[in-house]
Amino acid sequence: MLNRTALEALTQRPLPFLGSAWPWRSAAYLLASAVPGAAVGVGAFATVSLGWVAAPVVLALSLPLVAWFERRRLRLVDGVPLPEVPDRRSREAGLAVFTVLALWWIDLIMLAFTVGGPVLLILSPVVQPSGDEVVAVVASAGGVLLLPVAAYTITAWGGARGTMVRAMLAPQAFELSEVLRSRARLVDAFELERRRIERDLHDGAQQRLVALSMTLGLARLDLPDDSPAGRLIERAHDEAKQALAELRELIRGVHSQVLTDRGLGAAIRDVAGRSPVPVDVAVELDGRLPAPVEVTAYYVVSEALANLAKHSQATGGAVAARVERGTLVVEVRDDGVGGADPAKGTGLTGLADRLAVVGGRLSLSSPVGGPTLIRVEIPCG
Numbered sequence: 001m002l003n004r005t006a007l008e009a010l011t012q013r014p015l016p017f018l019g020s021a022w023p024w025r026s027a028a029y030l031l032a033s034a035v036p037g038a039a040v041g042v043g044a045f046a047t048v049s050l051g052w053v054a055a056p057v058v059l060a061l062s063l064p065l066v067a068w069f070e071r072r073r074l075r076l077v078d079g080v081p082l083p084e085v086p087d088r089r090s091r092e093a094g095l096a097v098f099t100v101l102a103l104w105w106i107d108l109i110m111l112a113f114t115v116g117g118p119v120l121l122i123l124s125p126v127v128q129p130s131g132d133e134v135v136a137v138v139a140s141a142g143g144v145l146l147l148p149v150a151a152y153t154i155t156a157w158g159g160a161r162g163t164m165v166r167a168m169l170a171p172q173a174f175e176l177s178e179v180l181r182s183r184a185r186l187v188d189a190f191e192l193e194r195r196r197i198e199r200d201l202h203d204g205a206q207q208r209l210v211a212l213s214m215t216l217g218l219a220r221l222d223l224p225d226d227s228p229a230g231r232l233i234e235r236a237h238d239e240a241k242q243a244l245a246e247l248r249e250l251i252r253g254v255h256s257q258v259l260t261d262r263g264l265g266a267a268i269r270d271v272a273g274r275s276p277v278p279v280d281v282a283v284e285l286d287g288r289l290p291a292p293v294e295v296t297a298y299y300v301v302s303e304a305l306a307n308l309a310k311h312s313q314a315t316g317g318a319v320a321a322r323v324e325r326g327t328l329v330v331e332v333r334d335d336g337v338g339g340a341d342p343a344k345g346t347g348l349t350g351l352a353d354r355l356a357v358v359g360g361r362l363s364l365s366s367p368v369g370g371p372t373l374i375r376v377e378i379p380c381g
Helices: 014-018 022-031 034-050 054-076 088-122 133-169 172-221 228-254 257-262 264-273 291-311 348-357
Strands: 279-284 317-324 327-334 361-365 372-379
Touching (some): 022 133, 054 133, 264 279, 291 317
Antiparallel strands (some): 361 372
């Protein structure tokens, strides 16, 4: 698995982790704090040399540079691109102030103690040549053993610091909302593509099959029924009619024209009427609902009835739909054997994902032996 952050790299096994570039990248990330530290030094020197009047000027010039530097060096420990947030400038300014006041010297002290300690122990025979040689060798060996610990410590602090910087520049709530908006855009694009496919099938392939069926029917009238050619034409005519019927079913599955023209209630009755298992429908809806709500609800009902016919072994089912306090509630029941489990690939996970895009939720009750109840709630606002 490709690790994109230093914290993810810590989950590797010891040897792959120690052999990777992440400890070195984390050390470089922490060592780079010398740059904002130098900016602090320059500001202090300017203040002492030119007086306190120069402090605001130095601060105004250094903070944007520090913010730019912090954003760029984050890539060393976090390879996930930062999203653009509306208040980016103010967040970067806050991060720059925090870095100048505290983070830079904490990074350097952490790096010095974590790396400096083992290095001094390794160099004990050189640093203290006149001391006890046995003690120096043992200390040097201890320093070598501490180097892997230092690698983990540096990477952990670098990853934690990178996570803190990311939280300051792009809060998780913003990233989550951006993901939800992205998912909604993907679903909208998918629906547009479904409608295009439905239109192409309806206006293209279906019309050709209709023309082919009519031509075969006319040819069949001109041939004797008991002739070999007549029997072949009759067979081809039947195959064309069957293909046309299957294509019409496919078009309904791609996109329901009933849903577009007459709304969710009529579309539910239509899909329930085509179910091989008898399904009772009780729809109490006053007028049309928002298009994303209707499309999602229809998708859920279609998939639920398909699962009912394929897996439930039911002899009957029921669909109910109503609006309660601004929320569309859809319930699909059956008298089958129950035992529905999202982990078994019955499409329930896909339904839950689809509902999450529009802020809906799915609840399931399916004990072994039945019955099964799928309840869906979708906000209409």
